[in-house]
Amino acid sequence: MSAQGLTGPGLRLDRLPRRRRVNRLMEGLAWLSAAIAIAILGIVVFDVARRGQSELNLNLLTKAPINFSLTNAPQGLANAFAGTLVIVGLATAIALPIGILIAIYVNEFAAASVRNLVILVLDILAGVPAIVIGIFVFLLLVVGSGQSGIKGALSLAILMLPFVARTTIEVLALVPNSLREASLGLGIPAWRTTLSIVVPRAIGGILTGTVLAVARVAGETAPLLFTSSVVGVKTDWNPAHALQTIPVAIFELSESPSPQDHARAWAAGFVLLVFILFASLGSRWLVTRSHRKITGR
């Protein structure tokens, strides 16, 4: 375009109003989409809290349920909270180191072809339905020897693994090569560079990925139905036993005829939601804190 066309009467305005309209329309659509996402979360949280309100008290966390209760004695889901804590904790303890090591191998040491293959496999694994993982662990470990918290944790760990590995690969790839070069250039071996320079730099992202994976599996029901669901009402911390968990408890309570049980299921769901919310916020906070510490700003 000539310089003349940009000034004076030559200024091209013919399509400007249309562009403005399109621009405003697209901006509005983007805004609306964001609003819908926030609204859905808001409605879910609010509705779950409202329906579980009557059972939302400390007893929910501290009291065990009572079988065939004929009185109004306070009861809760202490057994389910304990079980979820143990099983998700164990699953994280299994999936986290393996996932991080996979990511380190893929990002720091593997050839490009191996890297692509492993990433593809992880993506496929991430897409395997939870119930398939559940029945797999059931047939492999539960049949013949019974359920246990460990087997439940194992099936959740399989679900977590691709998430942890995948997010860790992504954050390791974000660590600038100049940092690796700085360390290697000093004559420091690759393993030490990875361990002391690369991983600490990526730790915030690894943590976020882990929290997301925890959040995802904490509400997972299907694999636990197969591996850790035949349980009593006693609060149990021993992972060698089958342990009650929140999602399974919600599932079972939802089939009860008692409205009180329904309310308790909603309340448990609300606690799960709040837990995930705080875990996400907490990881965010840790990430910004470590970032500030590292950059000195």
Place this chain on the structure above:
Amino acid sequence: MSTTIEPAVRVETRQPMPSRERLEAIFHVESLDAIYGSKAAIKDVTLEVYKNLVTAIIGPSGCGKSTFIRCFNRMNDLIPSFRQTGTIRYHGQDISASNIDPVAVRRNIGMVFQRPNPFPKSIYDNVAWGCRVLGMKDRIDERVERALTQAALWDEVKDRLKASGLSLSGGQQQRLCIARAIAVEPDVVLMDEPAASLDPIATQAIEQLMHGLKSEYTFVIVTHNMQQAARVADMTAFFSISRGGEGERYGELIEYDATEKIFTAPSDKRTEDYVTGRFG
């Protein structure tokens, strides 16, 4: 130990170069080809790098200067498609051989990169970490102070050694990287355009510290700034882009001589065109 930093010496006032026979060669590069995939970056480079001198590598962008300097400490090993032929002998030993551990090479031949890349650690730890990991655990405080002093940074940071290395300015960060490199007592320090992202004052500080330190180290510096080469280097190698058949372009060593000779009486027309600003 205290090091006094001399002011930058101009080309005109430089001590006459000792004759080449009296210099001790630390690197013998022989018919070096560096290849990425199927594309040669540099071809057939032969030169000697002398001990306790500053050797500058100059040339236009894309002539393979950085590729060349990264051959000295096997940094190109990190690029999967890279391979090289020919030899680089360091004190007589071929360091490009596959049975040589690049970690051992880099332990002796340190590097300062184009962009300052301090670790996300404190100023103190940036310098101390390498020493600790490499087993130089005695008198760490002393080592840190000495390296920072040699890098002309000590006075600026001595009161805030605990602050993050990333909180420093660009020029200070680069001097921190130099301190980090010399703290582990290498034999050679490679500098790949160390002043590319720095202002003139920081550049001058870095040039002065090279002058002050060359009695202890051998420096090889890549620069696309000819004035910088003229100011700091004793020897200068001029690389240029040559064209082969089928549109092939590769870097080639055109001329290697005393800096004064390169800048005042180059023997190759291409060098003359480049240093007089007619090309590049």
